[in-house]
Amino acid sequence: MLKRLCTALLLALACAGAPAADAPKGSLVIIGGGLRADNAQVWQKIVELAGGQGALIAVFPSAAQHPEQSGTSAAERLNRYGARAFVVPVAPQLAGLDARKAADDPALAQAVRDAGGAYFVGGDQARITAALKRADGSNTAVLDALWSMYRRGGVIAGTSAGAAIMSSTMFLDPPPILPMLKQGMVKDGKDVAPGLGFIGDDVFVDQHLLIRGRFARMLPVMLAKRYTLGLGIDENTAAVVGPTREVTVLGYRGAIVLDLAQASTDRAQAQFNLSNARISYLDSGDRFNLASRSFTPGPDKARATGGVPEHRGPVFFPDILGNTAVVNLLEKLADSDQQQAIGLAFDGPRSAAPEQGFEFSFTRRQDGEYASQRGEGWSIFNVRMDVRPVRMNLPLYSTAP
Structure with a gap:
């Protein structure tokens, strides 16, 4: 009985994220x-x-x-x-x-x-x-x-x-x-x-x-x-x-x-x-x-309260792999009237299979959005992300006469 209790206690500590005895x-x-x-x-x-x-x-x-x-x-x-x-x-x-x-x-x-x-x-x-x-x-x-x-x-x-x-x-x-x-x-x-x-x-x-x-x-x-x-x-x-x-x-x-x-x-x-x-x-x-997978926003952050959003209408980025693009999109989504944002990823026309790319969709959770009280910084937690392959019809044609 005592052995079972000790084993249960060790398992409980492990699940709670307690460090092992030999952990650094x-x-x-x-x-x-x-x-x-x-x-x-x-x-x-x-x-x-x-x-x-x-x-x-x-x-x-x-x-x-x-x-x-x-x-x-x-x-x-x-x-x-x-x-x-x-x-x-x-x-x-x-x-x-x-x-x-x-x-x-x-x-x-x-x-x-x-x-x-x-x-x-x-x-x-x-x-x-x-x-x-x-x-x-x-x-x-x-x-x-x-x-x-x-x-x-x-x-x-x-x-x-x-x-x-x-x-x-x-x-x-x-x-x-x-x-x-x-x-x-x-x-x-x-x-x-x-x-x-x-x-x-x-x-x-x-x-x-x-x-x-x-x-x-x-x-x-x-x-x-x-x-x-x-x-x-x-x-x-x-x-x-x-x-x-x-x-x-x-x-x-x-x-x-x-x-x-x-x-x-x-x-x-x-x-x-x-x-x-x-x-x-x-x-x-x-x-x-890392053990409990719980987030704590910084001391200058407060939960976003759903005031008047900065951005209205669809949130869409044509190059989600660009410089800081994914964070820019997440921040724009958090300060918008939308629940979902879309980002695309395609290679250039001379790449292998240029018509093949990927769509990244991001679905927000408003209880995971925190805004800085001193500037423009955001903390954005647990946004759902889905990735699916998509194709673009090539070549692209100009609509100009």
Whole structure:
């Protein structure tokens, strides 16, 4: 009887999102790329989580094309915000260095283990995994040291490529977004590859998200790899993931959360399709709990009360994959007299199958819309998203005489 009660209690705690006993006590700072030197909010957060003023932070230039320059620059910026950063010389592009051999150096591993945090610069994420994973897929000594530091309570931060490695699956060399949707499959070892998995096995991470219209390319990967949660972060913006799995967005723009827990796809159709997905936009200051899947708007937000809308009539975007288009559409829908918005995605006339495209429909939930009381910012949670293949009649003819 006592054994059954203990088992039930453990199951209840797991369902409630309580961290496991061996869960990392540290934090992640996942930056979507393009982190500017003057983004004090993000740089200071990294230093704070690493231990505050004087914190030792190991800088990994592993992804960089020019690691000496990139590593030194990142260390100088962290030091400007109070850290004592040092560069870890583990990078495939460092001349005369065997990166994997260096990653098994006991002295380097100990230096990383003793630090309060680590920071991965941007570049090519495949270089990071090539340096820190052995040929047989096992961890090098430096990667084990990173995990030890993270489990103890340290912070692991990364920008661009340094963000991609945070999930257990990462993009490797994928095609552009529309061709990826059109091909209808995900190729292991080409489109995607194993990441380092610091965020866990249940969340897929992508970066440069809004400015490059990348939310749609996450969808086929999430379906193929059985992820129900996706987290995409825009440039000059960070998602800070704490030990309780609470995500806080900091920085310039925001992040997208994709939830496919209730989504379905019609596999009888040859082309990509998706029904009943959920898409949410988190503005700076908003929070999202990965365990409970609950949202908390930032302190400057209040629930939209349904006053006089700014926009009237159909909400339609002809290029939903454009720069920040998906967030612009969601914000316009939230401040409109409409319940649904439509966005299209088509390639140019010289692309493969230019007549084939996709329609994205977004259906609002007014109880998930929060407006800033100090500006134009919005937080928009749990909008229903459906994707279906559509065709355009080509060639297009002018109506002019």
